[in-house]
Each structure stands twice: as C-alpha cells, then as structure tokens.
Amino acid sequence: MLSPHTLQIHKLHTFFWNLFLLVASLIFIEVGMRAFNLLYLLPYPPNLGSGNIDFDLKVKYLDEYVRQNGSVECLVMGSSLIDYGFNPDIFTQHYAEITGEDLYCFNFGMGGTKANEMPFLMDFVITRYHPKTIIYATWPRDYFFTGDALDTSAWIDYQTGTRSPRGWLVSNLETIQFMHTTLNMLWHNDAIEKAQLANTLQNGYYYITETIPPGTTSTTPMPYLPLKENFSALEDVVLLTQENNIDLDIVAIPARIASGKYTTNLYERLGKDITKKTGEQFVGLDDNLLSQLSSDNYFDEYHMNASNAMIYSRWLAEQIAGLHAQ
Amino acid sequence: MNFINPELSILFLVFTLAVYYILARRYQNIWLFVASLGFLIQLSLPFTIVLLALVAFNYSIALILSKQNAPKTWLLWLGISGNVIVWAFLREQNFFLEAFRQIFGQVPQVAHLVGLDLLVPIGISFIFVQGISYLVDVAKSRIEPTRNFLYLSLYLIYFPKLISGPIERAGDFFSQLSQPRTVNGQTIWESFALIIAGLFRKLVIADFLLVSFIQQNFEPVPFEPQNFDSVALLLRIIAYAVYLYNDFAGYIHIARGISQLFGIELSQNFKQPYFAHSFSDFWNRWHITLSNLLRDYIFYPISRILRKRYRSSSHFLNLFIPPMITMLASGLWHGFSWHMLVWGGLHGLYLFCEQVLHLLRSRLRRDALPKTGSNILAGFSKTLSIVLVFGFVSLAWVPFELTLPQTLSYFRQLFTFTGTFQWYPGLLVWFGLSLGLDFLSMKTDAKMISYHWPAWLRNAALALGIFMILSVMIYNTSAPFVYQGF
Numbered sequence: 001m002l003s004p005h006t007l008q009i010h011k012l013h014t015f016f017w018n019l020f021l022l023v024a025s026l027i028f029i030e031v032g033m034r035a036f037n038l039l040y041l042l043p044y045p046p047n048l049g050s051g052n053i054d055f056d057l058k059v060k061y062l063d064e065y066v067r068q069n070g071s072v073e074c075l076v077m078g079s080s081l082i083d084y085g086f087n088p089d090i091f092t093q094h095y096a097e098i099t100g101e102d103l104y105c106f107n108f109g110m111g112g113t114k115a116n117e118m119p120f121l122m123d124f125v126i127t128r129y130h131p132k133t134i135i136y137a138t139w140p141r142d143y144f145f146t147g148d149a150l151d152t153s154a155w156i157d158y159q160t161g162t163r164s165p166r167g168w169l170v171s172n173l174e175t176i177q178f179m180h181t182t183l184n185m186l187w188h189n190d191a192i193e194k195a196q197l198a199n200t201l202q203n204g205y206y207y208i209t210e211t212i213p214p215g216t217t218s219t220t221p222m223p224y225l226p227l228k229e230n231f232s233a234l235e236d237v238v239l240l241t242q243e244n245n246i247d248l249d250i251v252a253i254p255a256r257i258a259s260g261k262y263t264t265n266l267y268e269r270l271g272k273d274i275t276k277k278t279g280e281q282f283v284g285l286d287d288n289l290l291s292q293l294s295s296d297n298y299f300d301e302y303h304m305n306a307s308n309a310m311i312y313s314r315w316l317a318e319q320i321a322g323l324h325a326q
Numbered sequence: 327m328n329f330i331n332p333e334l335s336i337l338f339l340v341f342t343l344a345v346y347y348i349l350a351r352r353y354q355n356i357w358l359f360v361a362s363l364g365f366l367i368q369l370s371l372p373f374t375i376v377l378l379a380l381v382a383f384n385y386s387i388a389l390i391l392s393k394q395n396a397p398k399t400w401l402l403w404l405g406i407s408g409n410v411i412v413w414a415f416l417r418e419q420n421f422f423l424e425a426f427r428q429i430f431g432q433v434p435q436v437a438h439l440v441g442l443d444l445l446v447p448i449g450i451s452f453i454f455v456q457g458i459s460y461l462v463d464v465a466k467s468r469i470e471p472t473r474n475f476l477y478l479s480l481y482l483i484y485f486p487k488l489i490s491g492p493i494e495r496a497g498d499f500f501s502q503l504s505q506p507r508t509v510n511g512q513t514i515w516e517s518f519a520l521i522i523a524g525l526f527r528k529l530v531i532a533d534f535l536l537v538s539f540i541q542q543n544f545e546p547v548p549f550e551p552q553n554f555d556s557v558a559l560l561l562r563i564i565a566y567a568v569y570l571y572n573d574f575a576g577y578i579h580i581a582r583g584i585s586q587l588f589g590i591e592l593s594q595n596f597k598q599p600y601f602a603h604s605f606s607d608f609w610n611r612w613h614i615t616l617s618n619l620l621r622d623y624i625f626y627p628i629s630r631i632l633r634k635r636y637r638s639s640s641h642f643l644n645l646f647i648p649p650m651i652t653m654l655a656s657g658l659w660h661g662f663s664w665h666m667l668v669w670g671g672l673h674g675l676y677l678f679c680e681q682v683l684h685l686l687r688s689r690l691r692r693d694a695l696p697k698t699g700s701n702i703l704a705g706f707s708k709t710l711s712i713v714l715v716f717g718f719v720s721l722a723w724v725p726f727e728l729t730l731p732q733t734l735s736y737f738r739q740l741f742t743f744t745g746t747f748q749w750y751p752g753l754l755v756w757f758g759l760s761l762g763l764d765f766l767s768m769k770t771d772a773k774m775i776s777y778h779w780p781a782w783l784r785n786a787a788l789a790l791g792i793f794m795i796l797s798v799m800i801y802n803t804s805a806p807f808v809y810q811g812f
Contacts, residue, residue, distance in 0.1 A: 014511030021781055025789035049801040154800050165333075166800045179797035183530070186752035187538040 030175050039178045044197070047181040049153025049170075053193045054083065054111045054200075061202050062106055066129060074105035074133040075125055076316075077118070080206075081253045082109025082137045084303035087313040088203040094317035099324070105135060107204030111196075112149030115142040115230035118237045120150070123160050126244050134246055135320060136237065137253040138274075140266040143226035208299050209306045222262060224269050231277045238278045249323055250274060251283040251316060254293060255302040264290070283323070289315045332799060338365070343587055347509075355476050355503055358484065358588065365485040369448060376412065377453065381479045383408050384457045388464045388471035388478075398465050405461040413454035418662055448810050451659055452491045453482050459619055460496040469497040477503050486585040490577045490809035492595040493615040507589025517586040519775035519784075522791045524579025527763060528807070529798045532573035535756050537802060539565050549728070551736035555745025559736060565753060566727060567720040568760050571599065573808050574613070579774065594772050598764040600719075603711040605676040608719055616656070625652040645681045650674035660726070665733055668725040676718055 033039065039046055045053070045060035066072055076086050086107050095103045108125060110117075115138065122134065150156075155177075158167025170176050199206050234250075241248040252271065255262045264285060271282035289312070297307040304312060342361040349357055366374040387405040390396050415422060426432075460481065463469045472478050481499050544554065544562060551559060578595045585592045593615050602608035609617045629648045636644055650671070657670020725733040763774075770776045775784055 011510035011512055015514050016511070018511075018515045018781065018785060021785035022788055022792075025782070025786045026792065029786075029789055029793065047801075169796060170800045173793075173796075175793045176797045176800060179794050180801055183534060183794070183797065184538070186755050187542070187750070 046177045051151040075108045076135045078137040080111035083206040090313040094314045098321040114147030116146045116233045143230040256298040362485040392471045402465040409457045416450045449489045486581045492593040517583040520583030523774040524576045527572040528576030535569045557745035559740045649677035665725040672722040
C-alpha cells in the first residue's frame with residue numbers, strides 16, 4: 001500500500017504528462033537528426049570513441065561506400081604506409097586490365113597501428129563489413145614495436161558483438177554521436193587531424209603529392225628484433241580470416257628503403273618468419289617494384305607520395321591478380 | 327570509488343525509492359538509515375563501523391551535555407576532540423600507516439585485522455564538521471539533543487549528502503525528519519530536472535573540461551608549470567576554476583535532486599559564485615553551508631572576543647585576525663597541507679584587504695565626495711568588480727589544486743608574461759555553458775526548471791540535456807568528484 005503521507009497520488013498526472021512530453025521530445029530530436037542528416041553535415045566525422053580521427057574518417061567513408069554499393073569486396077589494411085601508399089582507383093583499374101574482373105579495395109590503412117592491433121581491427125571490419133578479401137600490407141616496423149593507436153569504446157565493442165546498453169544507445173541514436181562529435185570538435189586544435197581531414201579521399205586513400213628530401217633521419221640499418229606478441233597477433237588474424245572464409249593476402253609495403261634503415265634484408269627475414277609462423281604466403285618486395293620506385297617520391301622518411309603510391313598500387317594489383325589466379 | 331556508476335546508482339535509487347514510497351510513515355526513517363548503511367557498506371565495512379561509532383559517541387556526548395549539572399565546557403571539548411581525532415586519522419591514514427611502517431618495519435597486524443587499511447574516508451570532513459556543529463548547538467542550548475539515534479545517524483550519514491555535503495544544520499534536518507514528507511508529481515519532476523542539471527555540470531562541463539583541456543594540454547602527470555608559457559597557464563587557471571565549480575555544484579544538484587525525491591530538502595550551497603562582486607559576497611555564494619558554519623562558529627566568536635578588547639571596528643587586529651583565522655581553518659578543513667593553508671591564507675588576505683578598502687572608501691565618501699555617477703558607471707564598476715573577484719579567486723585555486731613547489735613555480739612562470747594566445751573555442755563555450763546554467767539557476771530560484779516556460783520547451787531542454795549527458799557518459803569514464811576526497 002502506498003504511504004499516503006509520502007506520495008500524493010492525485011498529482012501523479014503531472015509526472016506522467018511530463019514523462020510523455022520528455023519521451024516525445026527525445027524521439028522528435030532523434031527523428032529530426034536523421035531527417036536532416038545532421039550527423040554527416042558536420043565538418044568532422046562521427047566520433048566513435050577510438051581516439052583516432054583516421055579510424056573515424058575511414059569508417060565514415062566506408063559506410064558511405066557500403067550504403068551506395070551494398071557491400072565492399074576487399075579491404076587493404078596496415079599502418080600509415082598503406083594510408084599514403086595505396087591508391088584504390090589505380091589498383092582497381094589495373095586489376096581489371098589484368099584479369100578483366102572488378103575488385104574494388106578500400107584503403108583501410110590506419111596511422112600508428114602495429115601488428116598487435118590487427119586482430120582487433122580485423123574483427124571489427126569483418127563483423128561490420130563482411131569483406132571477401134583482406135590484403136594486409138606490412139613491413140618490419142609493424143613487428144619491432146607494439147602500438148595502441150586505437151582506444152576501445154562502447155560503439156566499437158557493440159560492433160564486434162559485445163552487447164551493452166551503452167553500446168546500443170550509441171550505435172542506434174545518431175543524436176548521441178552528433179552531440180559527442182560536436183562537443184569534441186570544439187576542442188580539436190591539432191594540425192595532424194586537420195591534414196587528415198583535408199587529404200583523406202572518399203576511398204580511404206591519403207593523397208599527398210609533396211615530398212621531403214631524404215636523409216633527415218638516421219640511415220643506420222635496424223637490427224632484426226621482432227616482438228613475439230606481434231607474430232602471435234598475426235596468427236590470430238590468420239585464424240580469424242579462416243573462420244570467416246576470407247581470403248587473406250599478406251604483402252610487403254616499402255618505406256624509403258634505398259637510403260633508410262629498413263633494408264630489403266629486413267623484409268626478407270620478416271617474410272620468412274611470417275610464412276614459418278602462420279603458414280601464409282608472404283609477397284615480398286621484388287626487384288621489379290624497387291627499380292620503379294623513386295627515392296625522391298616519398299613524402300617523408302617512410303611514406304610514399306602519390307607518384308610512388310601509383311607504382312605500388314599497380315604492382316599490388318599484379319601480385320593480387322597472380323595470387324587469385326592460383 | 328566513483329559515485330556516478332550509472333547502472334548501479336539508478337538501480338540503488340529506484341529500489342530505495344520504491345520501498346520508501348510503499349512503507350508506512352513510521353518506517354521510512356528506518357529505511358533511509360538502512361539504505362544509507364547499505365551505501366556506506368559497499369564503500370567500506372570498516373569505514374561504516376567507524377562512522378557508526380562516531381554517531382554513537384556524538385549521541386552520548388550530546389545527551390550528557392544537555393543535563394543540568396554536566397561540565398559543559400569539558401564535555402564539549404571532549405566531543406570536539408573525539409571528532410577531530412577520527413577526522414584527522416581518516417584524512418591522513420596513509421600518513422599514519424606509513425609512520426607505523428617506518429617505525430615498526432611493517433603495518434601492525436592489528437591494523438589489518440580491524441581493517442584500518444581498508445577505510446575509505448570519503449566525505450569525512452563533511453561528517454566531522456556536522457558532528458561538531460551538532461555538539462556546539464546542543465552545548466549552547468540552540469537545539470535540544472535528539473533522543474532518536476536514527477535522527478542523528480541520518481544527519482551524519484544520510485546517503486545523498488554523504489559524499490560531499492551540503493553541510494546541514496542539525497535543527498533544520500531533525501525537523502524535516504520528524505515531519506511527514508510529501509512528494510508529488512511536480513516535485514518528482516523538479517528533482518529530475520535538478521539531477522539532469524547536476525549530471526550536466528559534472529559530466530558535460532567539468533569532466534569534459536578536465537579531459538579535453540586540462541589533461542590534454544598539460545600532461546605529463548605530475549604537472550610541471552615551468553614547461554608552459556604564461557598564456558597557457560592563464561587559460562588553465564580559468565579552465566580549472568570552471569571545472570572545480572561545476573564538479574562540486576554538479577554534485578550538490580544531484581544530491582538535492584535525489585533527496586527531494588525522498589521529500590527532504592537539502593541546502594542550496596551555491597548561488598552563482600562567479601557573479602560575486604566582492605570576496606565576502608563570494609563566500610556568501612560558494613560552499614555556502616561551510617561558509618555559514620565557519621562564520622557562525624569561528625568568525626563571529628573571534629570577532630566578538632577581539633571587539634571586547636579593541637573597541638574600534640577599524641583596528642588592524644579586528645580587521646585582520648577574524649578573516650585570516652577563519653580562512654586558515656577552512657584551508658585546514660580541506661587538507662592538512664601547506665598549499666591548503668596558502669589557499670586559506672590568500673582568501674584571508676583578500677577579505678582583509680577588502681575590508682580596508684571598504685573603510686577607506688567610506689571615509690573618502692563621508693569626508694569629501696558627494697555621490698556622483700550614472701547607472702552606466704555603476705554597472706561598469708560592478709562588472710569590473712566581478713571580473714577582478716573572479717580573477718583573484720581563480721588565482722587562489724592554484725594552491726588549492728597544486729602542491730606548494732608547483733604553486734610557486736606556477737606563479738613564477740605565470741608572471742613572466744610569455745607566450746602567444748591560442749584560440750580554444752571549447753573553453754569559451756564551456757565557460758558560457760557554466761554561466762548559462764548559473765543564469766538559469768538564478769532565474770528559477772535554483773530549481774533549474776521554470777513553470778513560466780511552456781511544458782514542451784521544458785521537456786525539450788531536458789531531452790537535449792539528457793542526450794548531451796549520454797553522449798559524454800557513454801564514451802568517457804567519469805572522474806571522481808573533487809570534494810569527495812575532503
């Protein structure tokens with residue numbers, strides 16, 4: 001029995017009327033948000049809580065691609081070397097010239113990531129986008145260090161199957177993402193983020209034509225000291241793709257190797273280790289590619305600019321066409 | 327321990343309220359006591375036991391104090407000492423345990439056995455000061471001691487105000503406990519608005535400012551002021567002032583909102599403190615319940631003693647000693663450390679200077695100047711006063727937050743006048759949000775919702791607030807309240 005001194009029943013209609021209006025307001029705001037597509041009109045991509053604007057941008061563009069085309073067949077993943085070094089349009093065109101088939105590969109390279117973060121990232125893209133092919137472009141540095149370029153968040157967890165009220169709210173209510181992005185946007189003051197926004201194309205490719213002359217960093221060859229956990233992560237990636245019937249191709253991507261410390265010798269040793277530990281074929285750098293790449297056409301000590309990226313993308317198309325023909 | 331664990335907090339609150347509303351009136355206080363105990367136990371069982379012992383101690387001392395032939399002065403000092411010892415031990419337990427470790431090579435087994443190392447001294451300064459104020463009020467015959475153990479227990483450990491106050495007066499609180507409480511549809515909605523406003527202040531303004539500006543730009547920890555230029559340090563001062571205020575005021579809104587759902591009104595504690603046009607005005611608006619307590623129990627008694635000795639109100643000691651001792655006591659209440667004493671000392675100095683200026687000004691007016699000036703000039707003068715008070719108060723937050731060496735380094739670096747201004751639109755927006763909420767609070771008599779607005783507008787504003795709170799809460803981990811450590 002309700003205590004008559006505590007709860008005045010006769011005024012409860014005020015409560016219920018206000019509750020109704022509040023719920024109506026919540027629905028109205030959400031509907032308005034979707035009707036005017038406000039989330040996607042913001043100058044920044046929806047903030048997904050990863051702490052990495054590169055990730056937010058790639059997800060935004062890939063979502064748009066999937067919305068327009070129904071699905072994405074292939075993703076190219078890796079670090080910022082892929083971000084700068086893989087041009088999807090050149091790849092698709094050259095692949096079609098060789099095979100007569102269309103294979104569109106979205107550039108899902110993610111700045112700062114290392115091999116240890118690939119299982120998490122691949123789990124995310126496989127669950128959300130169901131690609132048929134994943135090309136993992138890698139280089140020795142991915143194994144010499146570990147990275148934490150991505151934070152986990154309620155949104156990411158929900159996408160990879162961890163159900164929670166928070167995950168549901170942020171995945172289903174655009175208003176929450178809009179508010180979070182707007183609040184964060186007011187604090188963005190980072191030149192790197194601004195460059196990311198300006199240079200990343202709709203296909204995920206970080207297009208840059210400038211170049212910085214070589215020799216700004218040490219050219220002493222690096223010792224070959226890969227970390228065990230990075231190879232374990234790669235084994236997890238192989239298992240994950242096998243479980244999901246995804247064709248995984250592991251290929252090398254060059255840095256400014258001619259004068260840098262990441263010599264071709266390191267790539268060769270890495271290739272042997274990858275094949276030994278995962279049983280997967282590793283497509284290493286070949287003389288044909290190295291002879292075409294110009295040491296001047298790098299943006300900085302590591303990353304290719306648009307000219308070298310074009311050469312690499314064409315070479316990659318040939319390699320993948322060869323692998324798929326087997 | 328983070329008080330805002332949304333899922334647990336909501337479950338706890340809904341369950342406690344549901345039972346409270348169903349129970350007959352005579353069982354409601356018992357239920358509130360049980361809920362408060364449950365809340366305390368999940369923080370720490372040993373802490374709960376210590377607090378219950380403290381309640382029993384205060385209860386007994388007050389009853390004996392009220393007897394006609396009791397040695398009141400002795401008993402009062404005994405009571406005060408008991409509270410101070412418990413407070414000092416809990417506040418500085420790490421210091422004591424470390425001292426044990428250094429003397430005996432390890433913490434004595436008995437300390438582990440009784441759980442001394444498991445105490446969580448959350449809000450202990452609030453509990454202790456209420457205990458003392460209760461005993462003083464009984465000793466001065468301002469109130470009758472309560473014979474109801476539940477009343478005193480709830481006065482000290484009532485869960486909505488346990489963590490960071492507000493500091494209530496025993497007489498007012500007991501009278502609320504003894505009367506029937508009514509909660510209707512309107513009060514539920516007003517409570518809801520208060521809770522939303524509190525969460526907004528805490529999560530959207532304070533926590534976001536902490537993470538996105540203070541931590542983002544002034545890492546690494548520990549903060550080293552000498553690595554930053556004057557402009558950056560100045561912006562940090564403003565950001566910290568806004569952060570601290572919203573963190574504490576946010577808690578008070580939430581506590582008041584929750585308590586209102588049980589039909590118990592808690593004190594307001596803040597009245598737009600950064601709109602203050604003088605330092606005394608600031609202390610009438612900031613942490614009002616503590617300020618009133620310090621005023622009534624320290625400032626006035628000292629002033630009375632001094633005025634008996636030095637009759638002139640403009641005597642230096644009359645102007646200097648009361649505010650200085652009161653503010654030093656306030657500093658000590660916040661923590662046994664030199665930097666807190668500096669913070670208190672600075673405020674004591676501000677109040678002293680203000681009184682001197684006030685005296686000088688009134689003499690000048692009396693002697694020579696006829697009152698001139700327009701409304702515009704008065705308005706300008708008031709605005710300037712508000713800005714100056716905000717500036718000086720914000721400067722004093724530096725020793726409040728940082729250690730003494732850091733404070734010295736901060737001030738040294740701040741006054742080198744180096745650096746170029748970097749534009750942070752977020753800082754301006756957050757400052758605006760905080761002022762906006764203050765304005766709303768002023769216009770709505772601290773209810774944070776106005777019945778002059780159409781119902782749809784009220785609820786649309788609440789809905790927007792909810793979305794913003796969710797958008798921050800979902801991504802960020804909430805930081806603990808600053809004042810829960812006191």
